[in-house]
Amino acid sequence: CYWEGEAKLGALDGVISTRIGELAKAEVVEVTFDPAVIDYKKLVEKAKEMDCTHTVFARTDAQAKVAKGVV
Numbered sequence: 001c002y003w004e005g006e007a008k009l010g011a012l013d014g015v016i017s018t019r020i021g022e023l024a025k026a027e028v029v030e031v032t033f034d035p036a037v038i039d040y041k042k043l044v045e046k047a048k049e050m051d052c053t054h055t056v057f058a059r060t061d062a063q064a065k066v067a068k069g070v071v
Helices: 002-010 040-049 061-070
Strands: 015-023 026-033
Touching: 002 015, 002 026, 002 040, 026 040, 040 061
Parallel strands: none
Antiparallel strands: 015 026
């Protein structure tokens, strides 16, 4: 349930905001974060630890590469 994921991810240090929605017919949580506090790799790792990630959508090729290495 994306409500649970939103709450868990929103509680992480460095996460500025979260927003739920749908993308490619999947429930998603969009996360805005401060990379000076938590970088993308650590964010994806934390999401995986908290069982908040089944699919990761990335904004850049670099993020997609990082996500593939983690998930």
